[in-house]
Amino acid sequence: MKEIRPTVIPENYSSALTLRETQQAIKYIKDVFQQTLASFLVLDRVTAPLIVDANSGINDDLNGVERKVEFAVGAVDRNAEIVQSLAKWKRIALYRYRYSAGEGIYTDMNAVRRDDDMDNVHSIFVDQWDWEKVITKSDRTIEYLKDTVRSIVKAVAFTNRKVRLRYPKLGAHIEETPFFVSAQQLEDMYPELPPKQREHEICKKHGTVFITGIGSKLASGKVHDGRAPDYDDWSLNGDLLVWNSVLDDALEISSMGIRVDAKSLRSQLEQCNALDRYKYDYHKMIDGGVLPYTIGGGIGQSRLCMIMLEKAHIGEVQASIWSKEILDVCAARGVELL
Numbered sequence: 001m002k003e004i005r006p007t008v009i010p011e012n013y014s015s016a017l018t019l020r021e022t023q024q025a026i027k028y029i030k031d032v033f034q035q036t037l038a039s040f041l042v043l044d045r046v047t048a049p050l051i052v053d054a055n056s057g058i059n060d061d062l063n064g065v066e067r068k069v070e071f072a073v074g075a076v077d078r079n080a081e082i083v084q085s086l087a088k089w090k091r092i093a094l095y096r097y098r099y100s101a102g103e104g105i106y107t108d109m110n111a112v113r114r115d116d117d118m119d120n121v122h123s124i125f126v127d128q129w130d131w132e133k134v135i136t137k138s139d140r141t142i143e144y145l146k147d148t149v150r151s152i153v154k155a156v157a158f159t160n161r162k163v164r165l166r167y168p169k170l171g172a173h174i175e176e177t178p179f180f181v182s183a184q185q186l187e188d189m190y191p192e193l194p195p196k197q198r199e200h201e202i203c204k205k206h207g208t209v210f211i212t213g214i215g216s217k218l219a220s221g222k223v224h225d226g227r228a229p230d231y232d233d234w235s236l237n238g239d240l241l242v243w244n245s246v247l248d249d250a251l252e253i254s255s256m257g258i259r260v261d262a263k264s265l266r267s268q269l270e271q272c273n274a275l276d277r278y279k280y281d282y283h284k285m286i287d288g289g290v291l292p293y294t295i296g297g298g299i300g301q302s303r304l305c306m307i308m309l310e311k312a313h314i315g316e317v318q319a320s321i322w323s324k325e326i327l328d329v330c331a332a333r334g335v336e337l338l
Helices: 018-039 087-096 140-165 183-189 196-208 262-271 275-279 281-287 301-309 324-331
Strands: 043-045 052-053 072-074 077-083 104-110 126-132 179-182 210-211 232-244 249-259 296-300
Touching: 018 104, 018 140, 018 183, 087 104, 087 126, 087 183, 087 281, 087 296, 087 324, 104 296, 126 262, 126 301, 140 210, 140 232, 140 296, 140 301, 179 183, 179 196, 183 196, 183 210, 183 275, 183 281, 196 210, 196 232, 196 249, 232 301, 262 275, 262 281, 275 281, 301 324
Parallel strands: 043 104, 179 210
Antiparallel strands: 052 077, 072 077, 104 126, 126 296, 210 232, 232 249, 249 296
């Protein structure tokens, strides 16, 4: 059984909004943000799958150890999986829909990650905006990645200002200028600290931080965090963090990156001893130069709502399953879960 982290509700915490106001505010945040993001990044909204064929190779492997939710589909005599993310599906969709460079798509992605942690900011239910955009080969640079991050942060900050105008009781501040640092630079700055504590220190100092180079081994021989080898290029990706003043900690709201080309795909699969994945059409299409160059990622809906609505627990902005410990702690502190 997955270890469940302790639930911590800050002293004197109480929600600024009622349950009804919270539900209304969640919708408002989602409406404003997705429209703003689509405008800033030139994205169309599309419909995406909740389930995929278990043998398709399209499902996200995350860190490579998480168990997918799989079940038999009687009507077709095959097994299906609930998606863990849509990283691979989106790139194929851009190819199928014939998108050109500078254009992209986004969708509401709901997933079940049965092995995820369960605490103030983690849930086995994942809801995020998954987005993907076609780029050119010359766009595959760290500067292009950073420019895209700046656009996303502007969309987040704009939405937060709109929320504060509608709900004056709220006062969450989101730093609009992201601080960029590589995972290796962060290890060099705080060599004695584990990765999550490094994130805490750098985010507390700068407010909004983007950490690049997630997945590759650092000088210590360790990785900052795990990443599947077949969607992000580990030299051109990263995690976006914002400071959560309610919990006094860094909160990751997005994982994103420029996607692998044929060269980086082979290199990363070799590092992970996963060359057998070339049996899948998705990997063959990258290796053969069929799929377009793309950039993409996911932006957590519930986490964005947590920050803007100043909530102490993710269960205050999403409906999921919780442990008895979480339910008891929240009930004792008057925290109302959806």
